[in-house]
Amino acid sequence: MNNRRNKYIDILKSKHLDAILIHGKSNKKYIGALSGSGVYVLVTQNKLCQIMDGRYINAAIEETSGFDNHVYEQGTSYIDCMASILGKNKTIGVEDNLILAKDFINLQSHGFNVILLNNELELARKVKTIQEIDNVKRACQITDE
Numbered sequence: 001m002n003n004r005r006n007k008y009i010d011i012l013k014s015k016h017l018d019a020i021l022i023h024g025k026s027n028k029k030y031i032g033a034l035s036g037s038g039v040y041v042l043v044t045q046n047k048l049c050q051i052m053d054g055r056y057i058n059a060a061i062e063e064t065s066g067f068d069n070h071v072y073e074q075g076t077s078y079i080d081c082m083a084s085i086l087g088k089n090k091t092i093g094v095e096d097n098l099i100l101a102k103d104f105i106n107l108q109s110h111g112f113n114v115i116l117l118n119n120e121l122e123l124a125r126k127v128k129t130i131q132e133i134d135n136v137k138r139a140c141q142i143t144d145e
Contacts (some may be wrong), residue, residue, distance in 0.1 A: 021042055023041075023098050039060075042086070052071055056071075057069060057071050078104065091113040096116035099114075
């Protein structure tokens with residue numbers, strides 16, 4: 001899992017970002033986060049955070065590891081929580097095909113410089129490690145039997 005997380009950290013560094021905000025189900029699952037619609041993942045150089053509404057906290061504790069878990073209070077948004085984690089005047093990357101216009105504007109109003117990521121996260125998922133390749137080979141052998 002660390003190799004997968006490091007791929008996202010490499011993107012963060014290459015794009016000169018302070019953080020990457022992930023909301024896409026596939027991208028969240030890839031790094032071992034909860035995939036529910038009320039969960040956002042924040043990747044920084046030093047930590048991984050799951051930002052969620054209260055419905056997900058038990059699952060986050062029981063089913064994931066390596067994340068700082070943050071619950072945003074009712075009446076606030078994940079962006080408020082994100083701002084308290086990162087501070088202001090930070091540059092963040094977001095998935096361009098998943099960010100809502102209202103969230104983009106809200107991020108900017110919280111002082112974030114928002115950079116749209118095209119397919120960088122998806123491309124990182126395409127490159128497989130030796131272990132992942134071996135797992136695919138093993139799965140093919142099982143289905144051939």
